[in-house]
Amino acid sequence: MQPLSAMPAEPVLEVEELAVRFTRRGEQPTRAVDGVSFTVAPGETVGLVGESGCGKSVTSLAVMGLLPRRGVEVSGSVRFQGQELVGAPDATLRRLRGADMAMVFQDPLSSLNPTVPIGTQVTEVLLEHRDLSRKEATDEATGLLDKVGIPDPRRRLKEYPHQLSGGMRQRALIAMALACSPRLLIADEPTTALDVTIQAQILELLRELVVDTGTALVMITHDLGVVAGLCDRVHVMYAGKIIETADRHDLFARPRQPYTGGLLASVPRLDGGRGAPLTPIRGSARDTIPWAEGCAFAPRCDNAQDDCLTEVAGSTVSLEPDGPGRELRCRHPIQYPPSPAGATALGAAR
């Protein structure tokens, strides 16, 4: 099966050496995102995966230009359809946001304005970016709610967020994001706040949209199930850096970074038998060292050796090509015997 990304196309989004530093007076600045580069082509779904606090959400907010201006330093480059967004004026960003690039957020209840009817929240995007009358915008909004699978859309337009179920709220948010047929959609953990059955529906909805419209989708998640079901290519992030990049199949079949391997191994499995212990990754995301001193994951890594530290090796751990379509930031990756195709060390999580 060929992923859509195999089609030669100008990337919609090119992120290069993106770095985000949070600075607070009287405190050491924190690097939330540190030299992240990736591209997304039309119709492609790219996953950004990692634990809470690894910088994946900050990356998406930086791409959208939604980070607060005060106390935040963004450097590097974000090119959307060839246009540089880092340092672009607010007006330019507002013209693009909602129209050409849109975002779906994590918690649908808090992401919707509680005192404004759903209808207004959908039509305001249309009225802002497209030359429509109020009546046309309402008709369009009805169509959008219908398209994302909200029954009885006319009535729902008049309702408030608290009157909708969790799944419907997320559908409404997706409808708002899709209102102007964006070229790029960023979904930041769109299913975390939802029931498992609803999760599957929402993911299916997103998948259909990508297939139907050729929208580029950036999927931000910590859920490997979501990655398995949706993404063409995956970037695994740790402590603000990308540590492994691979196509979905390669990643699940042969994770190279011990962190990725740990993530896959920590997924509970139905075929593991009851009572089979889960295999968590040691320590917590706080047990990191600065990338300048070595591999941030080293303190938690089973493969770690002395030369994972800059001091010993004399150079920082860099992201390097690792076979076709893969990149890896690791000095002691998981090794696989030169085995026949299909043999896996850990097997696909799903």
Next chain:
Amino acid sequence: MLRFIVRRLLQLIPILLGLSVLLFAWLRALPGGPAQAALGERATPEAIARYNELFGLDEPILVQYLRFLGRAVRLDFGTSARTGRAVTTEFFERMPGTVELTVFALIFAVGVGIPLGYLAARRHGSWLDSTSVIGSLLGVAIPVFFLAYLLRLLFAVELGWLPGSGRQDVRMDATRITNFYVLDGLMTREWDAAWDAVLHLILPAIALGTIPLAIIVRITRASVLDVVNEDYVRTANAKGLAMSTVRRRHIIRNALLPVSTTIGLQAGLLLSGAVLTETVFAFGGVGSAIYDALFARDFALLQGFILMLAVVYVLVNLLVDISYGLLDPRVRAR
């Protein structure tokens, strides 16, 4: 909704009964009595006894109370010992003044407080922010009567820009319809009378509005600071809406919910007692009447005024609760 209103109105009955008992007891526990106050310190015991007999103050307190209650349900609170006029008449003459004063004080407090609170929040940490925070602390801390004297001394006595006492220049000889002087002036097209009433309201309204202003600035500021970090504001920005739309529809609209509650509570408080401000400006509203009546031990007026103010207070709060439902759909649904 109707059931809610009816239930709240029924709750008034025990409140008023309890309050009337307390009032009755408290007033009679005050040193000196109406007779003493009316006849002076040197009044003979015979004169005092005669006075008490005349006003039915010699009867057992329970009998006095029951008679009072029987008349009160018909809105008859007797006659004021000080002015000799019916307490109810007195109330409806003076209440409009207090209402006007409250409305002007709130216009001042809301009109200045909300923009200032909003700006302080948006320029969080700037000099404007710190100034407004310190200023609002001062606003709450300065005693109202002191501020009232200061304003009166400066703007009325020294500079003479604004009138410093009364509700209207007596030489106006304006026509009275509702006893809302500003409204009366507008209705009778006596523009100069209306304008004069407005001028008389400015200084007392500022003095009275300072505390609500300070509270509104702080609540607005805190509320805006909360709301700008809400996820839905980020969503609004992610939709690429113009900053003015984000501000109006997504920030201010939600930030004003707690502010509206505060405004309602303050309205109730101001209506039921601008005693100090009214006294300093000899304003002739309900507050100054209560002040005078207290020194005259004018039991009838105190009882009537305070009970009727309690009704006003409860009604205002009911209105606030109803309007809250209009502002916040989540409350309406309940």
